[in-house]
Amino acid sequence: MLAVLGAALLVFHSAVPNAVGRLGSALEAFLPWLGLVVPVLLVSALVRRSFTALVAALLPAAAWAGLFGGLLLPAADRGAHDITAVQHNVSDENPDPTGTARALIASAPDLVALEELTPSALPAYEAALAAAYPYHAVEGTVGLWSRHPLTDVRRVDIRPPGIGEGWNRGLRCGVRTPRGEIAVYVAHLPSVRFRASGFGSGPRDESARLLGAAVAAEPLERVILLGDLNSTVDDRGLAPLTSRLSAPRRGLALSWPAAVPVARIDQVLTRSATAAEVWSLPATGSDHLPVAARIRLDAS
Numbered sequence: 090m091l092a093v094l095g096a097a098l099l100v101f102h103s104a105v106p107n108a109v110g111r112l113g114s115a116l117e118a119f120l121p122w123l124g125l126v127v128p129v130l131l132v133s134a135l136v137r138r139s140f141t142a143l144v145a146a147l148l149p150a151a152a153w154a155g156l157f158g159g160l161l162l163p164a165a166d167r168g169a170h171d172i173t174a175v176q177h178n179v180s181d182e183n184p185d186p187t188g189t190a191r192a193l194i195a196s197a198p199d200l201v202a203l204e205e206l207t208p209s210a211l212p213a214y215e216a217a218l219a220a221a222y223p224y225h226a227v228e229g230t231v232g233l234w235s236r237h238p239l240t241d242v243r244r245v246d247i248r249p250p251g252i253g254e255g256w257n258r259g260l261r262c263g264v265r266t267p268r269g270e271i272a273v274y275v276a277h278l279p280s281v282r283f284r285a286s287g288f289g290s291g292p293r294d295e296s297a298r299l300l301g302a303a304v305a306a307e308p309l310e311r312v313i314l315l316g317d318l319n320s321t322v323d324d325r326g327l328a329p330l331t332s333r334l335s336a337p338r339r340g341l342a343l344s345w346p347a348a349v350p351v352a353r354i355d356q357v358l359t360r361s362a363t364a365a366e367v368w369s370l371p372a373t374g375s376d377h378l379p380v381a382a383r384i385r386l387d388a389s
Contacts, residue, residue, distance in 0.1 A: 095126035095149035110287020117323040124153040164339045164366035170383035171268050174200040176355050178317040180375035186210040189373040190217035201234040202315035204277040229257020231275045238265045245303050249295035268386045272309040276316035293319050294326040301329025312360040334358035337367035344378045357382040
């Protein structure tokens with residue numbers, strides 16, 4: 090029974106309703122961890138010396154491999170990329186902004202997107218990143234640093250209802266790369282909370298809808314979204330984005346919490362481009378790990 094249930098939840102997770110406590114989103118936020126049922130079943134089968142139980146364990150194993158196995162495979166050609174991007178929620182309580190910036194520079198990205206920038210820490214990030222990234226833009230608590238010139242920089246309003254004017258967590262920049270201009274969005278969606286009433290993702294879902302509408306209206310065909318989206322790409326609450334953008338093909342890149350990462354909530358999503366590989370970078374002074382991606386741009 091456990092084997093059938095585990096396999097069914099993996100394959101038919103979208104059938105779990107969201108009407109009560111947003112249970113569907115809560116399940117999807119941690120969907121890969123349903124794979125833990127497999128070793129439990131295998132140990133049980135060995136203890137019981139049951140061939141039937143051993144075969145039953147293959148059901149959730151096959152379901153998990155079909156959904157997530159491809160992420161574990163090596164990238165086909167790691168050298169074939171146009172842009173390397175780093176996404177990092179640096180934490181508004183980070184004790185070492187300068188050290189964090191230097192750690193990100195060490196991976197030699199072309200684009201660096203940061204969230205939870207504070208007025209007191211921003212000068213340290215700007216000073217540390219200036220030499221390697223001569224172009225940058227900041228809107229509220231999010232920012233983008235680039236090796237390539239920026240154009241048409243503007244705020245993207247992703248405030249959910251009831252949030253005041255001072256809440257600025259969306260940024261759009263044109264980036265003039267050697268392969269042509271692309272649109273880069275940096276965003277930090279609202280946090281979710283587990284409450285007695287269920288998975289509190291309503292404000293985040295509304296921000297995702299607003300950001301999805303902005304991406305849909307973007308005139309440039311090639312788009313890169315870098316951001317702390319506060320969930321995984323399997324979460325239906327992010328459907329306004331994941332239905333319009335593509336997720337990385339290789340790499341788990343678990344990013345939160347930094348001490349014991351259980352989910353990638355820091356995302357690199359693309360349109361008319363391919364994030365061929367994504368991976369986590371070493372810990373900084375944040376409660377998130379940085380996430381890096383190699384991106385190939387489609388012909389414009």
